[in-house]
Amino acid sequence: MSKRVLIITYYWPPTAGSGVQRWLKMSKYLPQYGWQPVIYTPENPEAGMTDESLLRDIAPEVEVIKRPILEPYAVFNALTGNKGKNSGKASAGSGAVNPINAVGHKSPLMRLSLWLRANVFVPDPRFLWIRPSVRFLKQYLREHPVDAIVSTGPPHSMHLIARALHRSMGIPWTADFRDPWTRIFYFKHLPLTRRSRKRYAAMELSVLREADHVVAVTDNMVRDFLEELEADKKRGASGRQTAGDSSVTEQKNKFHVIENGYDEADFTGITAAELPAGFNLVHTGLFSAEGNPRRLWKVLAELCRDLPGFGRDLHLTFAGKTDPEILAAVREAGLGDRLTDRGYIPHHEANRLQKAADLLLLPLREEPEAAGILTGKYFEYLATGRPIAAFGPHGSVLERSLAATRTGEIFDWDEEAPLKACITALYTGTKTFAPDRQAIAAYTRRSLAGRYAEIL
Incomplete structure (x- = not known):
């Protein structure tokens, strides 16, 4: 009998771009290994590009649940007439404003948008979806249990949804990273306050500590995550035990590299x-x-x-x-x-x-x-x-x-x-x-x- 896995992902067809491919393809082949995927994804994402042909790749065994999402940049773009100008650049989870383009920008609105992105929309502009998703999924999972949860980021709000479910329901959880979090290339360009920098670090560390498994697409990413845990241990910043907390050496075994790939x-x-x-x-x-x-x-x-x-x-x-x-x-x-x-x-x-x-x-x-x-x-x-x-x-x-x-x-x-x-x-x-x-x-x-x- 197949087991069920809940996959929390922001990107799903007909949204196009690189962010959709990993779990579209993974969900296509997981049923061959005894896992039925249940996809949880936004009903109305800020998708710059769409590709209807991708819908053909959704396996018949896959259950798809879509729920509305409120994205602050949708309102911002409507007010500034910026809708679509950054389409395709948000696949790294940066939201509708590309931080690289915004740095040094003379437009007050763009600078304000970047500051909000860095210090209010934490960990990313999809943060408003976390609480309603947790409420909905708790009820759904009571009625339709699953054997495992996978969250894939960016956007890393997906991990925080999974973390809440893992804490309250004890369902085994794998955090899947297609890109780094605080070591992603644009992070150093964000105008972060000291408080915000600490918030990002605390969120990342909690996900790395509490997930039963952490999967990244390169061994360099795994090495960086382990370095973050080791540095936190040396700083003594944790100060408190959290679910899944243990020594860095003991935790190494839960980190895995599973690359992206191609579909024959x-x-x-x-x-x-x-x-x-x-x-x-x-x-x-x-x-x-x-x-x-x-x-x-x-x-x-x-x-x-x-x-x-x-x-x-x-x-x-x-x-x-x-x-x-x-x-x-x-x-x-x-x-x-x-x-x-x-x-x-x-x-x-x-x-x-x-x-x-x-x-x-x-x-x-x-x-x-x-x-x-x-x-x-x-x-x-x-x-x-x-x-x-x-x-x-x-x-x-x-x-x-x-x-x-x-x-x-x-x-x-x-x-x-x-x-x-x-x-x-x-x-x-x-x-x-x-x-x-x-x-x-x-x-x-x-x-x-x-x-x-x-x-x-």
Whole structure:
């Protein structure tokens, strides 16, 4: 007989973007391992993008419960006429205001919004959903018991809903982190008061201590969480025992790494998209200004000038939310006539585009935290077997994975010569990659769901 697991997630189809994929796919395959997912999600989320095709991926065994959510930024955006301007940038849980864009902004409304985001909307703009969700779910769970709870963040308000249920009902709880909490790249840009900083830290520590299991998408994230617990122990800041409190050494066993992955079904039988004849560089998904690979545009412009035939054959295709700064940088490099910006396209079309690429672009944000990041799109890139040019720090989690799967190379943001040599060799056919299919197969969504079922 199947067990039931309540999954508390802000992102669910038809909402599109990276935040929805992990638990849409996990819930698709968990029934094969004896778990029936019960999804709890907002009825009216602040979704910048939608993709109706994602609804086809919801498994018939999945029960979906939707409840209304009041989001303060919905009111703010209506008053300021800002609705939709930051669509696609909130997948990290930052709300409708992107903290990176807001820092130093001259608009008083934007500065006010950022201050509210940092000090009032704690831990995030979905905080008003916590209490009504706890009330509703307590009643629901009395009538429809479950065997486990999973909360996935960001937004981290989802963890606080699960924590309240765990405390009051004793249901085993797994806290799933797709991104860091207080160590996420934008956190240091928030105008936090001392009191707010302590509140965030206390919330994060309570979730890490009290959850029966903590799952993160990279080993760097797990290491950072354990460092937070160890630092708290040394400070003696806890001062009180809470449910699930124990030594850091004892708690290590409850921390797990389960990466994002790719769904084999998304790539079975699909045909590559039709792209112009030549040498096609492709980027899919969110392309933020903080990940602008400036050296790439310079190198491509030089190759167009110096490498015979390259200027004729080069084509750049972007699909997804692309920051205007990226588009401007491409045009300033003289590559505007080589660029096709498709905007958001359905997920399955993005997969076809990935499969057609001669080189897939994977820039990380130019932040120290990038060393521990494996983006969701990376695993879909792996599934295609196409070469990957990544941009980020050497010694990173991504560099190690690229080497293990033999699928590409990483270049520091300032590197030019190695990047130019790689692109030249790929274009002329003197360099190829031979992907390790066995290593890549470890990241199938089915396999990852099996690992999750063992934890639950």
